[in-house]
Amino acid sequence: MAISHNNARAKSKKRRLVMSHRSRNILLTVIVVFVIVAIIVGIFVSVGLAPLKLTEQTFSKETQHGYTGGGFYVINGTTIKYIDDKKPELNSERSINTENIKLVACPELSLIYTSNAIYVLNTENPIDMGGTILNVKCGSSHIGVFVEDDKGEQFIAVLDSSLKEVNRITFTDTNPIDFGFDTTRGDVLWTLDVDVNTSKPISTFRTYDLKKRSASGMITVQGELVEDVAFTQNSVFLVGTSTLMCYDRSRNTQNYRLQCYGRELLDVSYVDDYVMMVFRDRGAQDYSKVIIYALSDTAERDPVMRTITLPDETLAVYSVANRMVVVLPDKVVKYRASGSIDKEKQFDSPIDAVEKLTGGRILVYRGNVPYMADIG
Numbered sequence: 001m002a003i004s005h006n007n008a009r010a011k012s013k014k015r016r017l018v019m020s021h022r023s024r025n026i027l028l029t030v031i032v033v034f035v036i037v038a039i040i041v042g043i044f045v046s047v048g049l050a051p052l053k054l055t056e057q058t059f060s061k062e063t064q065h066g067y068t069g070g071g072f073y074v075i076n077g078t079t080i081k082y083i084d085d086k087k088p089e090l091n092s093e094r095s096i097n098t099e100n101i102k103l104v105a106c107p108e109l110s111l112i113y114t115s116n117a118i119y120v121l122n123t124e125n126p127i128d129m130g131g132t133i134l135n136v137k138c139g140s141s142h143i144g145v146f147v148e149d150d151k152g153e154q155f156i157a158v159l160d161s162s163l164k165e166v167n168r169i170t171f172t173d174t175n176p177i178d179f180g181f182d183t184t185r186g187d188v189l190w191t192l193d194v195d196v197n198t199s200k201p202i203s204t205f206r207t208y209d210l211k212k213r214s215a216s217g218m219i220t221v222q223g224e225l226v227e228d229v230a231f232t233q234n235s236v237f238l239v240g241t242s243t244l245m246c247y248d249r250s251r252n253t254q255n256y257r258l259q260c261y262g263r264e265l266l267d268v269s270y271v272d273d274y275v276m277m278v279f280r281d282r283g284a285q286d287y288s289k290v291i292i293y294a295l296s297d298t299a300e301r302d303p304v305m306r307t308i309t310l311p312d313e314t315l316a317v318y319s320v321a322n323r324m325v326v327v328l329p330d331k332v333v334k335y336r337a338s339g340s341i342d343k344e345k346q347f348d349s350p351i352d353a354v355e356k357l358t359g360g361r362i363l364v365y366r367g368n369v370p371y372m373a374d375i376g
Contacts, residue, residue: 052332052345054364054371058083061368066105067357073105073121080112080121085372106138107358109161118145120163127163139181142166142210144189146179158189158210167213173197174204182231186211192226201225205238207249217252221245230268232275232297239265244277246297256300263291267319267356273297276322276337287314292324294337306339316354318362318375325375327354327362332375 057072059065064075071084078099084090096119101112110121113136117126120143131149138144143159156179158167167189169179174193182188189208194201203226209216221240228239235255238245242261247254263279270276277293287310294304310317310326318325323342324335329350334342353365360376 050345051348052373052375054347054373055085057363057370057372059370061353061365061370064101064103066103066110067361067363068105068110069107069358073103073110075101075103075112082121102136104136104138106140108140109138109143111136111138111143113145118143118159118163120161125163127159129157135179137180139187139189139210140183142181142187142189144179144181146176156189156191158208167208167210169208177203177226178229180229182207182236184231184233188216188231190229192229194225203238203240205229205236207236217249219247219252228265230265230275230277232270232273234273235297237268237275237277237297244293246295248298255298258293258295258303258305260293266290266317269319269322270297271322274322276319276324278317278319278324280317286312287317287326288312290317290324292335292337292339294322304337306337308335308339315351316356318356320360321376327351327364332362332373334375 059074066073074081082092112119119126129147131147135146145157148154156169174195177192179191187210191206194203200223203221205219207217224240226238230237236249244258244260264282266278268277275295275297279291292306316327326333331346333344336342351364355363363370
């Protein structure tokens with residue numbers, strides 16, 4: 001009887017050991033599965049597959065609109081509305097007794113113009129520019145109006161916010177190509193013109209200090225056309241048909257130059273002294289191949305140039321805060337300069353068009369309905 005009792009106890013102990021091993025195995029399996037799930041979830045969270053928040057707007061795709069950084073001006077016929085992003089009490093509406101209005105919206109100044117007159121919004125009286133208005137651009141406190149008079153002569157009239165003319169830039173022996181304002185150091189007007197009456201084109205870039213009301217710099221590029229201009233705090237970049245040139249904006253001396261032959265600039269952004277430019281092949285009709293230029297704005301410092309292949313359905317490519325932002329019908333993907341993916345966010349349903357706004361925002365469309373999203 002004692003032997004039988006001992007055998008029974010031994011068998012019971014063996015069963016407990018077996019059950020203990022099984023329980024331990026089950027527990028280990030549960031832990032492993034949990035860890036795997038946690039890793040997968042972590043990967044998805046780190047990549048950023050959360051839905052991109054969209055805010056529906058109250059105007060349609062066909063409506064002329066301009067974004068100030070804090071709201072939209074919208075023109076419908078002879079009615080102009082302002083729609084604020086966050087404060088509905090700032091919304092306004094007014095009528096203009098004229099047709100064929102064009103809109104320019106900027107963070108500090110917004111205006112409308114016709115073929116020969118210009119209005120600053122929230123003011124009453126327009127100013128006649130004495131000719132045909134070809135283009136209008138605004139800075140933080142000044143307006144540049146590109147005009148051709150009845151003699152065929154072209155000039156840029158610089159106005160302050162009260163529409164008083166404070167400067168006039170004329171072109172006699174050259175053809176103006178472009179102009180604009182750099183606001184990284186206050187209001188600086190820049191112009192770009194070309195002399196084609198030589199065996200090789202000569203492009204001239206000029207800057208004007210509007211506080212001193214005088215020219216502040218000039219850079220001449222011989223042998224190629226300058227097509228784009230980009231400012232940083234320290235430098236100005238001139239993008240030519242074959243060369244990318246970086247100049248010290250205080251001394252107007254060249255820091256360095258790089259080849260960009262056969263490429264056209266899509267977009268540029270900078271943070272501190274780091275610049276990201278995005279190019280594509282000249283004449284390309286899509287964004288299937290783009291080239292990132294990661295640069296310093298003061299010295300050459302081993303620039304990074306990397307070619308990236310993108311999906312055929314890519315709608316747009318931007319440079320925002322030193323990330324390349326790729327907009328697809330179903331998502332937005334941010335790339336580092338190395339070509340690796342930084343973040344990725346999904347649309348809750350597909351979009352079919354997109355436009356870039358200021359302040360790291362985009363306007364996407366589903367049919368005629370616009371939605372604003374923050375991608376900064």
